[in-house]
Amino acid sequence: MQVSGQKIVVLGTGGTIAGTSAQAGDNIGYTAAQVGVAQLLAAVPGLQHAAGGAELHAEQVAQIDSKDMDMSVWQTLALRCAQHLQDPAVTGVVITHGTDTLEETAWFLSQVLDVRCKPVVLTCAMRPATALTPDGPQNLLDAMAVAAAQGARGVVSVAAGEIHGPRHVQKVHPYRVHAFSSGEAGPLGWVEEGVVRLVQDWPLAPNPSALNAFKMIANAPLWPRVEIVLNHAGASGAMVDALVRDGVQGIVVACTGNGTLHHALEAALLKAQDVGVRVVRSTRCAQGQVLPKPGDALPDSQGLSPVKARVSLMLDILQGQSA
Ligand code: SIN
DSSP: OOOTTOEEEEEEEESGGGOBOSSTTOSSSOBSSOSOHHHHHHTSTTHHHHTTTOEEEEEEEEEEOGGGOOHHHHHHHHHHHHHHHHSTTEEEEEEEOOSTTHHHHHHHHHHHSOOSSSEEEEEOOSSOTTSSSOSHHHHHHHHHHHHHSTTOOEEEEEETTEEEOTTTOEEOOSSOSOOEEOGGGOOSEEEETTEEEESSOOOOOOOHHHHHHHHHHHHOSSOOOEEEEEOOTTOOSHHHHHHHHTTOOEEEEEEBTTTBOOHHHHHHHHHHHHTTOEEEEEEOSSSSOOOOOTTOSSOBOTTOOHHHHHHHHHHHHHHHHHO
């Protein structure tokens, strides 16, 4: 069955979902990003049915292990998504991605794409395509069901039967198939036998200034340099001082607890801020967020994890440069 005129685009970027190993039982000694996205789709029976009969269009945007994700792949991915989303025949976009940096890509795309009326659904796998029990095919089926769901919108991630919004989703386990969580916020819903059951609304549309970011990233020749440093027992300011000497433009600090910092690291960060480096405090705690206090000298990440705060800070600096 094919619904005439409706299309779901599947953009491949690599990851374990496209990984292969020499031994079928080997779930860790494999190579990610080996199987093309068209081949992945062809191997899943019932995919077009899960897509509500829409025509499926596969496109290989990259073929990488997502630990190697970089800004140029993000730029290409955002541009391909935007172009397909503008096509009235396209009802949604599915992206196959590695699990390791999926949450960063999800947050990035949620900040630069106009997804007010259509969904962009990231999916992945923890077991390679050659595993005895690969999780990729079911995740693809579930992602397709979400992309085809009535009213679906925003950037969401689908894995292990759960649907996660971009703000809270986080990889929380390096091995288990159930590797993602939205922490205290919980998943937006689930996919059960091809049916989407939501308990929260689809993600909010980004604010208009975030949408402006798309125009900038489309042309950005050079991305701002933003690094992440960690507070820990015995922390010093040495790393921050070195980064400033090296021309860093932004630093996200993964603080202890409620945004606290070793006094030596704090002194170096304040000095960095004084010379124009943008500094943002996040927390290294797995749940919760930094609660700001009046008079805080360093701004907080407004609930974003360190890796997502880095994405937002890069976009913010880009916007500042073009203003
Ligand atoms: C990757 O992130 O590309 C490799 C790991 C995975 O997908 O699980």
